Amino acid sequence: MFSKQELQELIETVSQYPIKTFKYSDGTTNIVIKKDRPASMKQKNLDVPMSEAISDSEETPGLHKISTSEIYPEPLQPELIPVTAPMVGTFYTTAEQGKAPFVQVGDKVTAETVLCILEAMKLFTEVTARMSGEIVEIVAEEGQLVEYGQTLFLVKRD
Incomplete structure (x- = not known):
């Protein structure tokens, strides 16, 4: 499990490199960090509080479980x-x-x-x-x- 501080450090580390997507999974927790999405694909404000970090683990206290589809919906133009x-x-x-x-x-x-x-x-x-x-x-x-x-x-x- 990641603490709030560890998640913040992970986000800061990923932001320093020219990657678009970072994925991590240990079987119980899945983390996806996406950045620099093209303007044509942005649909809404994606500011998510740290307390709502992406997590599939029910055992993590203080983290709210949300799906990645809520944060990154499908593009408006799938073609x-x-x-x-x-x-x-x-x-x-x-x-x-x-x-x-x-x-x-x-x-x-x-x-x-x-x-x-x-x-x-x-x-x-x-x-x-x-x-x-x-x-x-x-x-x-x-x-x-x-x-x-x-x-x-x-x-x-x-």
Whole structure:
């Protein structure tokens, strides 16, 4: 079990790293910390008092049990498909500085369309759409270090 102080320290530690989701489970307690949700997916104020920390354990005194679906409801537009980072690297929307970006919001794409480049240790990897659709949102920021599995783009599938 986590004390209030331990939970606060865990939240502070997670906030220092460029991760979007942190999950922990020991069989009786499940903790999920999510941050930096895209503006298009935010639905309500997510300020939850520490006394209402996410916990599935009935034995933890002082903690109120709530489900993660109450905190993070499903997106309003379930037809949006995330294009995620296939690796850790630095996110770039152009092949060269000063050039036009590969795609912009509203662009139609095919499975082979290059959306961005990820750079890791001077190796550049093209990320393709892997589906046909329309770019609805560019979630990552130019020059941002992204994690494996992090959402880079939201695409409305054709």
